[in-house]
Amino acid sequence: MKTLDKIPTGKIQRAGKFLQTGAKVGANYIKYYGDKIVTSEEAARGRLNKNNAEDIYDGLKSLKGSALKVAQMLSMEKSILPRDYVEKFSLAQFSVPPLSPPLVIKTFKKYFGRHPEDIFDTFNATSVNAASIGQVHIAEKNGKKYAIKIQYPGVAESIATDLALVKPIAIKMFNIKGKDSDKYFKEVEHKLIEETNYLLEVKQSKDIAMSCNHIPNLLFPKYYEDLSSERIITMDYMKGKHMSEFTKDNKDEKVANTIGQALWDFYMYQIHKLKKVHADPHPGNFLISDEAKLIALDFGCMKEVPEDFYIPYFELAEKDTINNPKIFEDKLYELEILKPEDTTEEKVFFKALFHEMLSIFTKPFHNEVFDFSDAGFFQSIAQLGEKYNNDSQLRKMNGNRGSKHFIYINRTFFGLYNLMFDLKAKDIKINNFTNY
Numbered sequence: 001m002k003t004l005d006k007i008p009t010g011k012i013q014r015a016g017k018f019l020q021t022g023a024k025v026g027a028n029y030i031k032y033y034g035d036k037i038v039t040s041e042e043a044a045r046g047r048l049n050k051n052n053a054e055d056i057y058d059g060l061k062s063l064k065g066s067a068l069k070v071a072q073m074l075s076m077e078k079s080i081l082p083r084d085y086v087e088k089f090s091l092a093q094f095s096v097p098p099l100s101p102p103l104v105i106k107t108f109k110k111y112f113g114r115h116p117e118d119i120f121d122t123f124n125a126t127s128v129n130a131a132s133i134g135q136v137h138i139a140e141k142n143g144k145k146y147a148i149k150i151q152y153p154g155v156a157e158s159i160a161t162d163l164a165l166v167k168p169i170a171i172k173m174f175n176i177k178g179k180d181s182d183k184y185f186k187e188v189e190h191k192l193i194e195e196t197n198y199l200l201e202v203k204q205s206k207d208i209a210m211s212c213n214h215i216p217n218l219l220f221p222k223y224y225e226d227l228s229s230e231r232i233i234t235m236d237y238m239k240g241k242h243m244s245e246f247t248k249d250n251k252d253e254k255v256a257n258t259i260g261q262a263l264w265d266f267y268m269y270q271i272h273k274l275k276k277v278h279a280d281p282h283p284g285n286f287l288i289s290d291e292a293k294l295i296a297l298d299f300g301c302m303k304e305v306p307e308d309f310y311i312p313y314f315e316l317a318e319k320d321t322i323n324n325p326k327i328f329e330d331k332l333y334e335l336e337i338l339k340p341e342d343t344t345e346e347k348v349f350f351k352a353l354f355h356e357m358l359s360i361f362t363k364p365f366h367n368e369v370f371d372f373s374d375a376g377f378f379q380s381i382a383q384l385g386e387k388y389n390n391d392s393q394l395r396k397m398n399g400n401r402g403s404k405h406f407i408y409i410n411r412t413f414f415g416l417y418n419l420m421f422d423l424k425a426k427d428i429k430i431n432n433f434t435n436y
Contacts, residue, residue, distance in 0.1 A: 024055040098135050099152065101125035107153050111231040119227065120146070131284060133195055133300070138237060145237035147221070149198070156196035156231075163189050187404040191279075195300040198233045199225075205235075205299040211274055212296075214436055217262040219295045238295045240287030247283075247422040255292045260372065260425020261432065262294045267416050268433035271305060279303035279408040281415035283422070303408040309335070313409065317362040328355065336403045346397055357384060361413075370428050372420035381417075 028051040036044035099107065104125045108116050116123035120139035127135040134151040163185055194200055202223045209220035219238070227234035241249075250256055263286070270277040278285075280301040287295040312334040321327050329351060332338040337354055338347060360380050364370040371377075420428070 028052050028055065098127040098130035099150075103153075104135075104137065104150065107150055108232065110153070111150070112229055116148070123148070129284070139234075146224070146227070147235050147237045149233040149235070151196060151198060151231040156193070159189060159192050159196070163192075181400045183404045184400075184407060187407050191301055191303070191408065194302075197230060198228060198300075199230050201298075201300040202228050202233055204302045208270070208274075208278065208296075208299050208302070212266060212269060215262060215265050215269060215433075217258055217293050218266055219289065219293045221295070221297065238287055238289070238297070240289040240295050242283055243286040243288060243419065243422070244283035246288040247424070250423075253424070253426065256423045257425055257427055258292060259288060259294050260420055260423045260428055263416070263419060263423070264425075264428050264430075265433045265436070266294070266296065267412070268431075269436060271310075271412075272433060275305045275307070275310060277303050277305060277409075277412055279412045281412060281419055283419065286419070301408075303405075303412065305409065306405065309403055309405045309409075313405075316358060317365045319362075319366045322355065322358055322362065335406075337401050349393065349397065350401065353388060360384060364417075364428075364430055368430060370430055371426045372417070372428055373424035373426050375421075378417070378421050 028048055031048075031051070035047060102125075104127070105116065112119070116125075116139065120141045123139040124137055127137055128147075129136040133155055134149045137148045137150065139146045139148050167185060202225055205220070205223050209223075212218060213220065221236035221238050223236075224234045247256075267277065267281070278296070278299055278301070280298065285296070285298045287297065289295055312331050315321050316328070316331045316335065321331060329338065332351060332354060333340075338350060342350070360377075363377060364372070
């Protein structure tokens with residue numbers, strides 16, 4: 001894979017890259033308008049999505065940082081984005097152009113004040129994994145292997161600028177209107193700033209490992225504060241396959257179920273017991289060891305679940321609540337999905353939309369045991385997303401719905417469900433976490 005010798009870090013440089021990408025997207029729309037005259041709307045739209053996905057991803061991957069992180073987040077929303085976007089943006093999880101070795105050494109010295117070979121016996125300047133905010137290298141010291149995560153230069157400093165540039169695209173894509181829409185962007189900005197603080201990530205990683213190390217079939221690396229800094233993390237090198245690689249090759253149903261139960265228990269224990277959750281569940285953050293253990297990595301994105309959100313959120317997932325029109329409506333208001341200023345049309349529309357969505361999405365919680373390999377369950381979610389994605393009535397309304405906490409909690413469940421489906425995990429005990 002081609003490496004990068006530099007990353008645009010200045011506001012003008014990064015804005016220029018966004019403008020170039022915007023110009024390409026604009027040209028794609030011009031082609032689309034002409035294309036649909038001579039072909040079908042469906043074929044023209046398909047080509048538009050493919051061209052836009054490629055141009056947007058190609059523009060973002062050279063910027064790295066928060067711009068690429070937003071693409072990564074969007075790739076997890078498989079039910080609301082066209083497939084071309086999902087497939088292209090998912091590359092942001094663990095397959096982006098890495099920094100060149102000379103830039104790696106320069107960055108390491110800038111952040112740590114020393115050459116890596118002054119600290120380690122050996123240091124491989126070619127990365128083994130490159131993602132949106134940092135890339136990973138292998139080092140050895142006294143016969144022990146370490147994984148060194150190095151943050152890309154300029155990422156932390158460019159978050160606010162990048163989000164300001166991404167904001168118009170997100171507003172159009174998700175039909176966000178209204179004076180209070182900034183609360184969603186502020187929530188994303190706050191979490192991205194946290195993700196660039198590697199000292200905070202080390203602390204969060206150690207805390208979650210200590211709190212969850214009793215869950216069966218779950219492993220964590222050890223983190224080393226004395227070999228870490230605000231932009232560098234040193235941890236144990238953990239041998240294993242990335243989950244996407246494992247799910248592609250695995251034929252052992254028993255192993256898939258064991259790993260799936262560990263993954264499910266890990267998330268339910270965090271949400272219900274710790275009230276704080278690893279809100280970045282994508283395949284690049286999990287390895288499967290040779291002994292069929294789940295290895296959890298990268299705790300830069302942790303989301304606290306406040307009690308005043310947690311209670312109505314999970315009450316809304318109960319079958320009795322969904323089937324009681326009055327209680328259901330009360331919970332929608334409590335979670336800011338419905339608003340006092342809504343018109344009668346908006347109230348009727350969004351109440352029906354969320355009733356249909358939650359009736360499907362909460363099914364795992366209505367069973368003692370659930371089969372996450374059921375393609376029909378995921379197809380029904382995708383069909384619902386497609387239905388409302390093409391709904392002309394919805395596009396006329398304000399898509400600015402729900403508490404700001406929905407962004408990362410829903411992201412967590414979308415990601416978790418997709419991982420469970422990729423594993424083809426069956427017979428998962430939904431409340432097994434209560435045993436720990």
